[in-house]
Amino acid sequence: MRFQPLRITAxxxxxxxxxxxxxxxxxxxxxxxxxxPNDFSATPLPTWIGRVPGLESDALPAxxxxxxxxxxRLAWRGLCSDGFLDAVAAASARYGAKRIAxxxxxxxxxxxxxxxxxxxxxxDGRYPAxxxxxxxxxxHSPGDFVQQALQLDNTSVTVATACSSSAKVFAQAERLxxxxxxDAAVVGGVDTLCGSVLFGFNSLELVSPGRCQPxxxxxxxxxxxxxxxxxxxxxxxxxxxxxLGYGESNDAYHxxxxxxxxxxxxxxxxxxxxxxxxxxxDVDYINLHGTASHKNDEVEARVVADTFPESTFASSTKGWTxxxxxxxxxxxxxxxxxxxxxxxxxxxxxxxxxDPACGPQIRQQNEQRSARRALSFSFGFGGSNCxxxxxxxxL
Amino acid sequence: xxxxxxxxxxxxxxxxxRLPGWDIARAVIRGEQPPPTTSNPRPAPALLAPTERRxxxxxxxxxxxxxxxxxxxxxxxxxxLPSVFASTHGxxxxxxxxxxxxxxxxxxxxxxxxxxxxxxAAAGYWSIGTGSVAPYTAISAFEHTFGAGLLEAAVQAAxxxxxxxxxxxxxxxxxxxxxVAQSRGLFAVxxxxxxxxxxxxxxxxxxxxxxxxxxxTPSRSPAAALVADNALAPCLPLFEALAQTNxxxxxxxxxxxxILSVALSLRESLIxxxx
Numbered sequence: 001m002r003f004q005p006l007r008i009t010a011x012x013x014x015x016x017x018x019x020x021x022x023x024x025x026x027x028x029x030x031x032x033x034x035x036x037p038n039d040f041s042a043t044p045l046p047t048w049i050g051r052v053p054g055l056e057s058d059a060l061p062a063x064x065x066x067x068x069x070x071x072x073r074l075a076w077r078g079l080c081s082d083g084f085l086d087a088v089a090a091a092s093a094r095y096g097a098k099r100i101a102x103x104x105x106x107x108x109x110x111x112x113x114x115x116x117x118x119x120x121x122x123x124d125g126r127y128p129a130x131x132x133x134x135x136x137x138x139x140h141s142p143g144d145f146v147q148q149a150l151q152l153d154n155t156s157v158t159v160a161t162a163c164s165s166s167a168k169v170f171a172q173a174e175r176l177x178x179x180x181x182x183d184a185a186v187v188g189g190v191d192t193l194c195g196s197v198l199f200g201f202n203s204l205e206l207v208s209p210g211r212c213q214p215x216x217x218x219x220x221x222x223x224x225x226x227x228x229x230x231x232x233x234x235x236x237x238x239x240x241x242x243x244l245g246y247g248e249s250n251d252a253y254h255x256x257x258x259x260x261x262x263x264x265x266x267x268x269x270x271x272x273x274x275x276x277x278x279x280x281x282d283v284d285y286i287n288l289h290g291t292a293s294h295k296n297d298e299v300e301a302r303v304v305a306d307t308f309p310e311s312t313f314a315s316s317t318k319g320w321t322x323x324x325x326x327x328x329x330x331x332x333x334x335x336x337x338x339x340x341x342x343x344x345x346x347x348x349x350x351x352x353x354x355d356p357a358c359g360p361q362i363r364q365q366n367e368q369r370s371a372r373r374a375l376s377f378s379f380g381f382g383g384s385n386c387x388x389x390x391x392x393x394x395l
Numbered sequence: 396x397x398x399x400x401x402x403x404x405x406x407x408x409x410x411x412x413r414l415p416g417w418d419i420a421r422a423v424i425r426g427e428q429p430p431p432t433t434s435n436p437r438p439a440p441a442l443l444a445p446t447e448r449r450x451x452x453x454x455x456x457x458x459x460x461x462x463x464x465x466x467x468x469x470x471x472x473x474x475x476l477p478s479v480f481a482s483t484h485g486x487x488x489x490x491x492x493x494x495x496x497x498x499x500x501x502x503x504x505x506x507x508x509x510x511x512x513x514x515x516a517a518a519g520y521w522s523i524g525t526g527s528v529a530p531y532t533a534i535s536a537f538e539h540t541f542g543a544g545l546l547e548a549a550v551q552a553a554x555x556x557x558x559x560x561x562x563x564x565x566x567x568x569x570x571x572x573x574x575v576a577q578s579r580g581l582f583a584v585x586x587x588x589x590x591x592x593x594x595x596x597x598x599x600x601x602x603x604x605x606x607x608x609x610x611x612t613p614s615r616s617p618a619a620a621l622v623a624d625n626a627l628a629p630c631l632p633l634f635e636a637l638a639q640t641n642x643x644x645x646x647x648x649x650x651x652x653x654i655l656s657v658a659l660s661l662r663e664s665l666i667x668x669x670x
Contacts, residue, residue, distance in 0.1 A: 204506045
């Protein structure tokens, strides 16, 4: 069975850079990032974060209250933006709820709720009564929530391959559609700030004390962020940008460091180009992984310099959103789709002096120019890599 | 169209605390020997360096054990296979440890515990240990996890027209987390699936079926009681069918309103080639 491009007929994104597509686009255009000094948890680490305001007072509809937690509130915020609920309802009316699959990426799901429970255990060592809900203490929490919220009856799967999770969801969904098991799929990703990731990345000395500076020679690490994003993929549709291809690979090198020559990253790029039937010169925009960690950016900059012509415009948008981990794939897919739709190519926020490894492809300033094809890179712990290829609607 | 192209079962592996290998599990399922009464220590993941072997989490130890055995049984080189890793709850012991540490002394989180806490840790160690750059994925679907992973592995075999390794595992819940995530003991299984052809001794025809009320094939063998309290227990009916030589259909859970119906068939002339 051969790969066939799919239409992306609706998408949405919520992050520190804005709630919804319009707000995100405005932040990109005005270069107004969403990073703020860390005020998360009782003992905040000295770093900056990409926090989505107001989740503490958000509420889920009563029939979804069993799924209530920070992560699913953010998922709900995303689903309610940009008419996404209506787009899925229309697709459901068209194809039937049993013909629409759900594939959602995350790194830590709603582990924040479990962390909360451990600070409030009852005298018998049990969870407090309000948190005795099994579904929010297991990795499938976001995938199950999204399926319930959208009232879909096909399969629902949660992909958790660290920071490549919500890029790989496009690949898994495409395969389900290709095999005829679904006519459409809701893909996406959700990750929220929690102690595990803030203190975990801190233990690996990967957290920056200041604003993250992707690809800057003086970069000092990542800023963690939170986000939700979703896209509706359809086989039979007349409009919408294209999922042209994807490439998945592994480094087979180290659990928390990239391969020094970017072996897996290069394989993923080549596989994405091959599947999309395009060459590197056809790529107008690349949304890089660009976490602002020392190793990722150095390796990734070399891969870009070696592979793409000078005309390719590449940037990291982590300076707007922070590193949203399991949601990074969908957030940056959404930014790539906005770039194709509006010709807004975001530069790299907080990049002052490029690392010597950077080629001319990696840009600091925004540009307004037409772009027809975009790639989005996502690389994760455990050496998991995924590169997505998108095309403009009129391609 | 809800039916996948047939896949061949080229390799089978099974490991649980009370049934430490496919040969013994198969014999107990068939009633050829009584269920063992003792628990076994976890297997040593031979793929890892000796220092890593000792400190590898239980999830990694059992996942790598069955992954290696399934490849051996299929006679395939592990490095060439794309893989699907499925686990209902991931590493419950590390999650308990992380939550307990965060509640008392968050800055003392161990970096190794943290990078081992990712859901794809077992897949990551597998790819490093085998040197495989072929894609892996790591998924979860709560009580539908085993069926969802099996479907994804079969879908990958159909799309890429090549063999795929499928590994599923769940371990024992620890601490307060055990009050909301029920799982006991260690249990892992693995299959090597490939696009079926005329030489396939055992094939599986998979169909996704929408249903109003989910009705699943129950476990019936003496092995059931030995794994019933592990979160991976829903896989057992399929392995009970794989232990027999008659044709059978097994309905596995795939979602709230959808099941994965797996029809197993055997070519009698090729029975000596069964894994």
